[in-house]
Amino acid sequence: MKISFRKTYKFAIISALYISLFATFFVIVLAKAMFKFPAQRILSFGVIFLFIIYIFSFLVIQYRVERFIYRRVKKIYDDISLLESSTFINQPITTDMEALTREVKKFATDKKLEIEMLKVREEYRREFLGNVSHELKTPLFTVQGYLSTLIDGAMEDKTIRKKYLKRAEKGVERLIYIVEDLDMITKLEVGDLNLEFSEFDIVELIQNVFDLLEMKADKKKITLAFDNYHIQPIFVRGDKDKIQQVLENLIVNSIKYGKEGGLTEVRVINLTKKKILVRISDNGEGIEKQNIPRLFERFYRVDKSGSRSEGGSGLGLAIVKHIIEAHKEKIYVESEFGIGSEFSFTIKKLLQNNLDILD
Structure with a gap:
């Protein structure tokens, strides 16, 4: 390992100055008492002696302090290297206290983050x-x-x-x-599940999902509404079966946690030239703010008791998230407790779609 020579010389400078002043004063007094040199010669001798002693003291102190620090810092580096810390292993040993302090602080912060993550x-x-x-x-x-x-x-x-x-x-x-x-x-x-990409009409797929879940919604007197029922077909590219599973899971959740006699609405929005946004919203019980970041965790349930009585594996939203991410798309959730929830996801659309009439 090599030494980095970007160091702080303050300690050596001050220490060498103290030694030089004391030594020069002592030598001048001794020379005047013993040899009785003229004042001008003693002054010239003192200046030369001060300069030489200062340079010599500075070099010796700086070198000795560096070696002293280096040996102990090297021991710290060697001990830390046992922890396989790439931060220290890949850096040269430094005797600069400021740089060392920064490195140790960064190391401690990284380790703290690792411990918290664990x-x-x-x-x-x-x-x-x-x-x-x-x-x-x-x-x-x-x-x-x-x-x-x-x-x-x-x-x-x-x-x-x-x-x-x-x-x-x-x-x-x-x-x-x-x-x-x-x-x-x-x-x-x-990444072992292969997606079978194809071109399909998302409008038709949403209507098919509505037909499948109509009886389930009727049991709670929930109305399934498709805001874009009147528009032309919208062709997208993706795994049709997996996107259908996403729609089913999101709409089933909307029905499950919806209010008796409530509304579940699906809208297709023209987001960009290459993307559309499929939005599923309801006026159900909503989700408390602290639960939203964990919604897509496996087996995480907002209502620990009631939701199990509704059935399901507790994996629906986790599967939805992974399917959308496997398509390299994004899923979003907005909710206000007591008012309702809104889940939305993006999907790639075909350029030949005529989506000008979308909102």
Whole structure:
């Protein structure tokens, strides 16, 4: 390792000055007392002696201080290098206290950020494992309960047997649903899920999703409205099945958390020459501000109790986010508690679209 020679000389300058003044004064007094030189010769001798002693003292002090600091700083660098800190490993050793202070401060700040990040990840890992355990435990215990009841003697009753087997089947279906969603989100995260890009009409796709979810919305008397129903077809490029899944998940969430007799509205907005914005809004219960940053985490639920009664794997929004990001697009959310929520995402449109009539 080499030494960086950009140093502060203040300590050596002041120390050399003190030594030089004292030595010169002492030598002048001694010379005058012992040799009785004329005052002019003593003054000239003193100036020359002061200059030589100052230069010599400065060089010796500076060198010795640098070596003293270097040996100890090198030990610090070697100890820190054991932590595999690239900040220190890739830099030359410096004896400049200001530069060293900056480096140590930066190192401490980086390590503090790493520790905080590790704490956040560890908390997320614990919460995630707890959520996975809860999501899987509920249907597993349900299936186990029904099967145990049948084994204990209820199997002889055909009516009970059929009813319990159907309920056990629903529990298994829920388990499969959770596992499939986990498998999909894992593939999306690592990039193993191949998207099949094609050109399709987003207007037609939205209308198809409305048809699929019409009965679900009717149960809560929620109106599904498509603000752009009157416009011409809008052709976009993407994975049609995955975009349909995005629309279904967002609209199902809107219905799930919507008010009885509420409204879920979809709009298609001309964002730029190459992009459109698909916006899904509702007048439901809304989302509290502190929950918004975590909405797209796996298994994160705003309502820890009520949302589970509505079903779902708890992975819907996480899957939506990963699908949109796999398309290299953006997803946004705005919400005001008690008023409603709005989710929107961008998607690439074909240049031949006539979108001038869009808002």
